[in-house]
Amino acid sequence: xxxxxxxxxxxxxxxxxxxLLLLPLTLTLVFDYHTFINGMVHMFYRxxxxxxxxxxxxxxxxxxxxxxxxxxxxxxxxxxxxxxIFKMIVPIVVAAVLHHVRSRxxxxxxxxxxxxxxxxxVMVTLLMWKYFYEPHSGLLxxxxxxxxxxxxxxxxxxxxxxxxxxxxxxxxxFPWIGVFGVLIYLAGLQKIDPGIYEAAELDGxxxxxxxxxxxxxxxxxxxxxxxxxxxxDTVQSWENIYLFLGPDGGPNGVATVxxxxxxxxxxxNGLFGYGCAIGFVIFAVTLLLTLVNDKFIxxxx
Numbered sequence: 001x002x003x004x005x006x007x008x009x010x011x012x013x014x015x016x017x018x019x020l021l022l023l024p025l026t027l028t029l030v031f032d033y034h035t036f037i038n039g040m041v042h043m044f045y046r047x048x049x050x051x052x053x054x055x056x057x058x059x060x061x062x063x064x065x066x067x068x069x070x071x072x073x074x075x076x077x078x079x080x081x082x083x084x085i086f087k088m089i090v091p092i093v094v095a096a097v098l099h100h101v102r103s104r105x106x107x108x109x110x111x112x113x114x115x116x117x118x119x120x121x122v123m124v125t126l127l128m129w130k131y132f133y134e135p136h137s138g139l140l141x142x143x144x145x146x147x148x149x150x151x152x153x154x155x156x157x158x159x160x161x162x163x164x165x166x167x168x169x170x171x172x173x174f175p176w177i178g179v180f181g182v183l184i185y186l187a188g189l190q191k192i193d194p195g196i197y198e199a200a201e202l203d204g205x206x207x208x209x210x211x212x213x214x215x216x217x218x219x220x221x222x223x224x225x226x227x228x229x230x231x232x233d234t235v236q237s238w239e240n241i242y243l244f245l246g247p248d249g250g251p252n253g254v255a256t257v258x259x260x261x262x263x264x265x266x267x268x269n270g271l272f273g274y275g276c277a278i279g280f281v282i283f284a285v286t287l288l289l290t291l292v293n294d295k296f297i298x299x300x301x
Contacts, residue, residue, distance in 0.1 A: 039276040047273035049266065060277035070278065073258045079166065080257075081234050087176040088226065092219065094177055095185035096211055111186075114179050126243050129172050133158040165250040169241070181226050188222040189215060228293040235286050238263065258282050 043061075046054040064070055094114075101107040132139050135155040144150035158168045192215065200210050238259025241249060247264055249256030256264070258278060266275035 039279060042273050043276035043280050045273040047276075048270045049272040056273075060274050063274065064277055064281065069253065069256060069261055070258070072253075073256050073261050076166070076255065076257055077235055080170070081231060083170045084230050084234055085227070087173075087178065088181065088223070088230065090176045091178040091181035091226075092185055092216075092223070095182045095189060096215055098182070098186055099189040099215075100207075114177065114182060118179050122240070123243070126240060130159070130244060133168055135160070159245060160251055162251045162254045165245070165255050169244070169255060172244075184222050184226060185219055188219050192218050224293060228290055231289050231293075232286050235282060235289075 042053075044055060044057055046052065046056050046059070098107060098110055101110065135141060135157050138158075140158065141150060141155050144156070145152055150156065156164070158164050196214060197210065200214060205213070236259055238257050241255050241257055241260055242263065245255050247260070247268060249260050249264075259282070262275040262278045262282075265271045265278065
């Protein structure tokens with residue numbers, strides 16, 4: 001155990017502890033902070049990732065201000081963020097329902113059924129949803145034909161129509177249970193003192209009133225934490241869209257998010273410096289949202 005105050009006289013007694021701390025710190029500095037600082041430097045350069053390295057000052061940021069693709073990617077992130085905020089409702093409701101399951105065996109079974117999909121690789125899930133939208137033999141068009149909403153010879157190009165790509169991406173993952181969110185909300189509900197429920201029942205409060213007046217306010221910290229994690233993931237994520245629609249971001253690039261734009265500009269066009277500039281803007285936005293959320297939670301506490 002390390003004492004509160006380590007002096008130069010007794011520091012030799014704890015050299016093994018500091019050595020173990022030094023190893024992960026060194027790896028973090030080399031593989032994380034070095035990469036970050038390198039990108040911060042090269043966002044002021046015309047850089048192709050190899051031999052071309054020319055200092056151009058703020059030229060990349062001036063170009064960014066007039067980049068229509070970047071503005072469209074930010075607008076798309078805003079749309080996806082609002083859609084994901086709506087999707088956060090489902091995990092809260094599922095967690096509240098699971099919290100009130102009387103039978104321990106049934107509650108354990110339901111939780112296990114929710115956790116099992118987490119084992120499925122993301123790639124498999126994406127391929128299944130891509131097949132779900134397949135125009136000829138996909139499940140969605142097949143269901144529409146079976147219910148008479150689509151002629152047998154017709155097909156809807158869900159991932160090829162510019163007007164249907166974004167709704168298809170939003171619908172992906174339905175019913176949006178979000179196992180990770182459910183577990184966090186369930187842990188928060190289990191911390192509520194049973195005496196609060198007893199007092200509410202004595203006052204004649206029903207299930208809905210208990211949810212709105214007791215459970216939901218008690219979950220606000222978890223909701224805010226999940227909210228900022230969701231915003232960070234929405235702003236930075238691009239891999240799923242790349243695997244789902246390819247590097248072009250679907251027809252006419254309508255599904256191009258900032259991360260995918262960085263990948264395309266850097267590895268497709270060789271504009272690594274410009275990609276670093278876009279990455280810095282995304283980093284600044286993400287950091288600002290994180291600080292605002294952290295400040296808000298502290299004030300509420």
